[in-house]
Amino acid sequence: MVINKILHHRACHLCEAICGLTIETTQAPGAAPQISSIKGDPQDSFSRGHICPKAVALQDIQNDPDRLRAPHKRVGNQWQAIGWDEAFELAARKLWAIQQAHGQNAVAVYQGNPSVHNYGLMTHSNYFLGLLKTRNRFSATSVDQLPQHLTSYLMYGHGLLLPIPDIDHTDFMLILGANPLASNGSIMTVPDVEKRLKAIQARGGKLVVVDPRRSETAAMADQHVFVRPGGDAALLCGLLNTLFDEGLTRTSALPVDGLDEVRTAIASFTAEAMAPLCGVEALVIRQLARDFAAADKAVCYGRMGVSTQAFGTLCHWLVQVINLVSGNLDRVGGALCTEPAVDLVASTSGGHFNAWQSRVSGLPEYGGELPVAALAEEMLCEGEGQVRALVTVAGNPVLSTPNGRQLERALEGLEFMLSIDLYINETTRYADLILPSTSALENDHYDTTFNLLAVRNVSRFNRAILPKPQGALHDWEIFVGLAKAFAALSDKPLKPTLAPAQMIDIGLRQGRYGAQSPFNLSIETLVQHPHGVDLGPLQPNLAARLKTANQRIQAAPAVILDDLQRFAAQQPVGDEQLLLIGRRHVRSNNSWMHNYHRLVKGKPRHQLLMHPDDLNGRQLQDGQRVRVSSRVGSIEVEVQACSDMMPGVVSLPHGFGHARAGVRMEIASNQPGASANDLTDERYRDAVSGNAALNGVPVHVVAA
Numbered sequence: 184m185v186i187n188k189i190l191h192h193r194a195c196h197l198c199e200a201i202c203g204l205t206i207e208t209t210q211a212p213g214a215a216p217q218i219s220s221i222k223g224d225p226q227d228s229f230s231r232g233h234i235c236p237k238a239v240a241l242q243d244i245q246n247d248p249d250r251l252r253a254p255h256k257r258v259g260n261q262w263q264a265i266g267w268d269e270a271f272e273l274a275a276r277k278l279w280a281i282q283q284a285h286g287q288n289a290v291a292v293y294q295g296n297p298s299v300h301n302y303g304l305m306t307h308s309n310y311f312l313g314l315l316k317t318r319n320r321f322s323a324t325s326v327d328q329l330p331q332h333l334t335s336y337l338m339y340g341h342g343l344l345l346p347i348p349d350i351d352h353t354d355f356m357l358i359l360g361a362n363p364l365a366s367n368g369s370i371m372t373v374p375d376v377e378k379r380l381k382a383i384q385a386r387g388g389k390l391v392v393v394d395p396r397r398s399e400t401a402a403m404a405d406q407h408v409f410v411r412p413g414g415d416a417a418l419l420c421g422l423l424n425t426l427f428d429e430g431l432t433r434t435s436a437l438p439v440d441g442l443d444e445v446r447t448a449i450a451s452f453t454a455e456a457m458a459p460l461c462g463v464e465a466l467v468i469r470q471l472a473r474d475f476a477a478a479d480k481a482v483c484y485g486r487m488g489v490s491t492q493a494f495g496t497l498c499h500w501l502v503q504v505i506n507l508v509s510g511n512l513d514r515v516g517g518a519l520c521t522e523p524a525v526d527l528v529a530s531t532s533g534g535h536f537n538a539w540q541s542r543v544s545g546l547p548e549y550g551g552e553l554p555v556a557a558l559a560e561e562m563l564c565e566g567e568g569q570v571r572a573l574v575t576v577a578g579n580p581v582l583s584t585p586n587g588r589q590l591e592r593a594l595e596g597l598e599f600m601l602s603i604d605l606y607i608n609e610t611t612r613y614a615d616l617i618l619p620s621t622s623a624l625e626n627d628h629y630d631t632t633f634n635l636l637a638v639r640n641v642s643r644f645n646r647a648i649l650p651k652p653q654g655a656l657h658d659w660e661i662f663v664g665l666a667k668a669f670a671a672l673s674d675k676p677l678k679p680t681l682a683p684a685q686m687i688d689i690g691l692r693q694g695r696y697g698a699q700s701p702f703n704l705s706i707e708t709l710v711q712h713p714h715g716v717d718l719g720p721l722q723p724n725l726a727a728r729l730k731t732a733n734q735r736i737q738a739a740p741a742v743i744l745d746d747l748q749r750f751a752a753q754q755p756v757g758d759e760q761l762l763l764i765g766r767r768h769v770r771s772n773n774s775w776m777h778n779y780h781r782l783v784k785g786k787p788r789h790q791l792l793m794h795p796d797d798l799n800g801r802q803l804q805d806g807q808r809v810r811v812s813s814r815v816g817s818i819e820v821e822v823q824a825c826s827d828m829m830p831g832v833v834s835l836p837h838g839f840g841h842a843r844a845g846v847r848m849e850i851a852s853n854q855p856g857a858s859a860n861d862l863t864d865e866r867y868r869d870a871v872s873g874n875a876a877l878n879g880v881p882v883h884v885v886a887a
Contacts, residue, residue, distance in 0.1 A: 186211055192224055192713035193645035194630065195238040196300045196623055197772060200367035200374040201633050202234055203227025203715060206241075206624075206648055216649055218242045218624070228717040229641045230374035235367060236770045236782060241624060243779035245649070250605050251619035252655065262607070262617075267656060267664060274616055275668035277599040278315065281572045288542075291319035291561065291570040295578020296773055298322070299632040301623070303659035306683040308576055310659075311666040314673070318539055318548070319561060319570055323773075325554040326584050327487060328370055329874040330495035333536060333549055337740035338503055340730030341533040342550060343635060346506065346518035347371050348482040349721050350379050350638050353516045354388040355478030357471070359415050359502070360488020360878075364399040365767040369486050372637035377403070379638075389478070391471065393418065394488065395764055396792070396834055397827035408471070409829040412762040413879030414461030415485070416494035416750060419501035421457035421468040422475070424449050426508055429469075431476035433510030437726055441739030445504060448744050451751075459755045462829070476509055480516025488764070492878045494750055496871035500743045507738065512725070519721035520728060523634040524642040524697075524704050525690035533730040542568045546873035554873030555584045556865045562593035572599040581609040582774040582840050585863040585875045586815045591843075603661060608775070609843045618665075620658035624648040629687045642696070643715035644687070644706055659683055746871050756831075761797065763813070763880040765837045765859055774838035777856075789856030790823040792834040793884065798824055801884060808887040811835070811857075813880055815864050818857040819887045833884060835859040837877075 187210045194201040203224035210216040221241055223234030244250070254270035255262040265273075281289050292312050298304040312320070324332070332342035348356060348371055361369060363376045373379060383390055384405065392401040393408045393415065401407040410418055426432050427446050454468035461468075475481050483505045489498040503512070511517030520528075537547035541557040543564045558580065561570045573594070581587045581594070587609075594600065594613035602614040611617055620626075628645040651657070656664070663680065670677040681689075688706040696702040696718055709716065731737055756762065770782045777783055791811060793803075803809060805824035810817055811833070820835065828834060840858025859877070867876045 188219070189216070191646070191648045193628070193648065194643055194715070195241065196628055196630070197237045197241070198367045199369055199372050199633050199636065200230065200235070200376070201372060201630050202230035202238060202374045204234065204238055208648065218245060218648070224714060226714040229637070229639060229715060233375035233378075237772060237776065240776065240779045240781050243781055245622050245624050247778060249778060250622070251607070251617060252652065253619070255617045257615045270616060270618055271664045271668040274601045274665055275672055277615070278572055278574070278601070279669060279672040281598055282315070285571055286568065287316045288319050288568050289570060290315050290317050290572045290574065291321065291558065292317065292574045292576070293555065293558065293578050293580055294322040294576045295580070295583070296323040296327070297577040297775070301577070301626070301658060302629045302631060302683050302687065303620075303626065303657050304577065305631055306686050307659035307662040307680065310680055311662040311669065312574065314666055314669050315574075318553070320552045321555040321558050322552055323555070323578060323583060324552060325556065325873060326491065326875045326877060328490055329549060329554070329872045330490045330499045330869060331370055333496055333872045334499040334503060336534055336536060336549070337743065338500070338737050339725070340732070341528050343528050343531075344520055344725070344728060344730065345370060345636060346503070346512060346520055346725070347636055347638055347721065348484045349516050349519050350383070351720070353383060353480050353482045354386070355391070355475060355481035356380070356383055356388070357391045357393070357475060357481070357483045358400065359393040359419070359483070359485040359498075360490070361484060361486030362394070362398040362400045362767055364403070365769050367769070370636055371484065372633040389474070395829045395832045396766065398766070408463055408467060411460075411462035411756060411829070412764050412832055413492045413494070413876075414463075415489045415492065416497045416501065417452075417457040417460035418463055418468060419498060419505065420449055420452035421454035421461070421465070422472045423501055423505050423508070424452050425454055425469050425472035426476060426505065428453070429473070431472060432508040435507060435510055435512065437507070437513055438729075438735040439507065439738050440733070440735050441737060442508070444739035444744065448739070448747055460753065480514070481509060481511050482506060482517045488878055490874060491876060493867065493869060493876045494746070495869040495874050495876070496743060497746055497750060500740070504738060507736070513723045515721075515723070519723065520725055521635055521637050521721060522640050522695060522724055523637070524694050524718065525629070525631050525634070525687060526694055527631060527635060528728060528730070530690070549872065554868065554875065555580065556868050556873060556875045558584065559586065559590040559593040559865065562596065563589075571597060573597055573601070575600070575602045575604065575610060575614070577604060579608050579610045579774045581843070582838055582858050582860060585860055585865040585867070585877065587840070587858055587860040588816050589865065603658065606775070609841065612843070618661050620661055621651055621655045625651050625655070626657055627684055629683075631687070639720055640718035641715055642704060642709060642718060643712070644709035646710065742871055749870060760831070761882050761884055762832050763811075763859070763862060763882045764832060764834050764878045766792070766834045768836065771836065771838060777838065777841060789836060789839045790821045791884070792825040792828050793822050794828040794830045794832070795824045795826060796830050797833070798822065803884070803886060809884050810887045811862060812883045813862040813864060816861050818861050820857040822884070833882065835862075
């Protein structure tokens with residue numbers, strides 16, 4: 184028998200690093216092709232052959248028997264496979280009827296993190312969801328990076344104009360609330376991040392990590408600073424105050440308004456005043472500011488740990504201002520904005536903020552979305568405008584949003600729920616209809632999002648590796664089918680649409696590297712470069728791309744300066760109080776990668792980490808089962824002694840808790856762990872953006 188072997192090249196879509204892969208398939212005569220190996224692509228100029236365990240698991244996702252491959256309708260407590268036409272008609276009829284009876288906002292939408300990892304979802308989800316015309320739209324953004332987008336919107340005029348650390352040229356990198364060795368970078372597309380961080384040190388530079396846990400990244404840093412969870416804003420205020428107070432600022436050529444107001448606003452937030460709030464000594468804060476200012480090229484980078492806390496927007500504003508006043512914003516070796524081949528900043532408006540508010544708690548919208556901390560209450564609170572139906576897209580908010588048990592109760596009371604998803608998971612088990620798309624390797628792909636966040640300007644188009652199965656639909660085709668069915672009921676004309684690849688081709692040809700540039704990028708030219716195209720290092724460009732009304736950086740947004748009053752009124756946390764933080768692992772990705780043998784093998788990773796002194800003080804033993812409680816609920820989990828934890832801080836990983844009844848995923852159900860979001864509090868959030876504060880949650884730990 185002749186076995187046909189074919190080598191394919193594409194980028195991994197499972198995390199932000201978009202590493203290049205070499206995938207070998209084999210095919211026997213008359214049989215479907217099978218994946219035989221997945222390796223890093225050494226010819227990829229961006230990832231340079233790097234690969235992490237998640238990429239190898241692409242094979243497991245493809246072959247997973249738990250993955251749905253046809254539409255499924257709930258019939259009582261059972262699931263029944265149905266055809267696509269019946270599924271589209273059912274979804275449209277139910278959603279239309281609910282909106283006719285209760286108004287457009289009676290239907291809510293939740294879009295999960297994988298939405299930005301698949302270009303069909305990016306290009307076509309709104310083709311259907313936009314027809315619903317509901318203001319109750321939510322996404323994983325508001326349990327993650329919303330404060331970063333809001334800060335860029337307020338300062339630079341566009342939420343996607345995000346300065347990225349120029350990691351390959353900096354001499355001093357200050358990292359807060361991030362663990363890129365586990366995340367592979369986040370709002371910083373940076374494959375092979377460990378080598379890039381080591382390269383900073385090799386050229387005589389310095390890496391400093393601020394984190395309540397000595398994380399994998401902190402362990403390799405030149406300096407690790409423990410900070411009390413939720414105290415990052417105080418530390419950053421102390422750093423910025425020191426830069427002003429000790430004359431360590433540099434004049435920037437950027438057009439800026441409001442720096443005098445900033446200096447005045449933070450004048451009282453000295454390192455000495457901030458030390459009790461962040462748990463970092465004043466001398467350490469001042470020396471860190473001096474070291475940062477003394478570096479020729481430095482960058483301050485804050486990520487999820489500083490986003491998901493009570494002063495998340497304040498933190499990210501402080502990060503931007505520190506880079507600005509130190510002369511490192513829009514500077515090689517500092518923080519620079521990527522110039523992608525398909526530029527969403529150039530092609531979209533800056534957006535809007537607080538144009539409307541949530542019905543129950545009055546939380547502000549950003550870019551047409553409300554904070555997901557308000558989702559459950561919008562379902563549970565009766566009255567005009569109550570959410571009665573939900574559409575979820577590639578999301579599992581029961582495990583990924585605050586107070587998951589409350590959301591479960593809310594989902595049980597819905598009149599109808601539609602899920603576009605590959606799995607029956609902890610959330611979609613409440614759906615009435617689940618529509619699964621083809622798998623990633625059966626799809627073409629172009630990274631519109633992560634090319635926008637990359638530490639180099641790069642581009643590549645990924646061809647499908649495997650053929651589309653008979654009877655299956657790509658995700659964009661599902662949204663087109665839903666849109667046609669819904670438009671037929673509303674008797675409104677539906678605009679024609681193009682396939683995702685055609686849309687990207689237009690964006691490439693009209694972009695800065697298109698027909699008018701030497702690169703002459705198009706889908707055709709990218710197909711001829713299967714290892715990707717390197718478009719060059721990041722360069723200063725912020726001044727020309729500002730989208731503020733006066734084309735100047737707004738250093739002192741009123742809504743942020745107002746929040747300094749809330750910040751100044753806070754009280755130091757008592758030493759007896761335990762504060763909960765999350766953590767990430769390179770073999771995990773939020774709530775949906777615990778069903779693959781390659782990733783879950785090895786030592787268990789679901790334990791609660793606690794400093795030995797905190798264990799002893801509560802008469803607890805390493806390995807003991809404990810009960811962890813917060814205002815909203817409690818869980819039971821195994822505790823693990825860990826001297827890498829800051830005393831007074833406990834850590835539980837995000838995305839576990841697969842023991843809910845009715846979930847089919849066999850591997851995950853055998854190693855369920857506990858959900859950290861059964862403890863996080865929907866009332867504990869960043870007051871400016873409404874983003875959920877998942878870090879710094881007060882908890883009690885006792886023997887189970």
